[in-house]
Amino acid sequence: MIILGSSGSIGLNALNLAKEYNLKVDALACKSSLKVLNAQIEEFSPKLVYIDDDSLKPLVNHKFVFSKKDGIEKFLIACDEQSHGSKLINAFVGFDGLVPSVMALKLGFDLALANKESLVAGGQFLDCSKITPIDSEHFGLKFLLKDRPKLHRLIITASGGAFYGRDISSLKDASVEDALKHPNWNMGAKITIDSATMVNKLFEIIEAFWLYGCQNIEAYIERKSLIHALIEFKDGSTTAHISKPDMRLAIAHAIGLNNQRIIENLDIAKLQNITLEPIDLERYRAFSLKDNLLQNPQIGAIINAANDEIVAGFLSKKVKFNSISSAIFDALDRFFCFKLDSLESVIEINQKVREYIKHRYIS
Structure with missing residues (x-):
């Protein structure tokens, strides 16, 4: 298989499974984690590697190294020449994962997708019938949809993030450190903040729309993250x-290990006192965009760009927590009428929204 984002949590878990079940790793790609990448090269002996940071390319311990200057497209073409039709895990973080997803499908790779932004910003340009999702919620939906009767509604769950139960008036002063204290999952900083704002669940709603073609989708809070x-x-x-x-579990199914014992079954006695609660739209303002997003899925590109930029500002302690939702609504008001009917237009709006948010909220 080929792993884009090999140094992140999805990539590391996928490589652990590859090692455990003796799966061949043909290519690895990461952004800038040189030490991790070199260790992975030594252990898995991939045919090709990619590191986004051009300055680190000479330091990668491999004969065939690509970087940003070469282009991710050239790297994927080389991967296709070496390993046509292989399983490709796209676990890149952020908008940079969209073009690799489009190209992976065009080249005929078996795409296992952990990059939310590919569907949030560009779902209309992807053949979603050829995508295997890597996400606990979408894996759960896919699992349940086998031999299905006619659908009525899809439901996914949310933990509520770090600030569930916290007094709403105090959120304006919430610290980065507090926002990163996710109750159940060990995730990267960006997605942990998205969980605290419920933007992550908003994105998962539109992912489910693209993946399964159902517009009747809801989310509820389930604090223990046992019902997905x-x-x-x-x-x-x-x-x-x-x-x-x-x-x-989701990664294992995406790479064909669905008949193996991956994790221990849940003790069903622990399902006592499980509750599903409606999402409080006063606490999680961004989630109020759900119905609008399902009716106009192309605006996902605007929401994603605004959220990416303002969350980066929050993580660098340049804006307050409440600015995240405000910036998203602001960007939608400003760019809602922008026509998003091509991949090029999505790339353009991504840049325009980011520049606007930087100028308005961060600079």
Whole structure:
């Protein structure tokens, strides 16, 4: 398989599974984690590697190294020549994952997608029938959709993030350190902040729309992260996908290990006192965009760009926590009428929104 984002949590888990089940790793790509990449090269002996930071290219311990100057497209073409049709995990973080997703499908790779932004910003340009999602919620939905009756509604769950239960008036002064204290999952900083604002769940809603073609989608808070997804069928029945919160399960299914024991089954006695609660739109303002986003999925590109830039500002302690949702609504008001009917237009709006948010809120 090929792993884009090999130094992140998804990439590291995928490589651990590859080692455990003796799966061949053909290529690795990361942004700038030189030490991690060199260790992975030594252990897995990939045919090709990519590091985004051009200055680090000479320091990578491999004969065939690509970097940003060469272009991710050239790297993927070389991967196709070496390993046509291989499983490709796209675990890049952020908007930079969109073009690799488009190209991976065009080249005929078996795409296992952990990059949310590919679907949030560019779902209309992807053949979603050829994508295997790597996400606990979307894996749960996919698992439940086998041999399905007619759908009525898709439901995913959220933990509520770091600030569930905290007094809403105090959120304006919430610190970065507090926002990064996710109750159940060990994730990167960006996605942990997105969990605290519920933007992550907003993105997962539109991912589910693109992946499964259903517009009737809802999310509820389930604090223990044991119930990941539910499906209501037209016949009146409902099914649920339940497991311990461990991303290895979704990754394992995405890379073909669905008949192996990956994690221990959940002790069903722990399902006592599980509750599903509606999402408080006063606390999680951005989630109020759900219905608008489902009706106009192209605005995902605007929301994603604004959120990326303002979260970066929050993590660098240049803006307050409440500015995140304000910036997203502001960007939508300003750019809503922008026509997003091509990949080029999505790339353009991504740049325009980022520049606007930097100038308005951060500079």
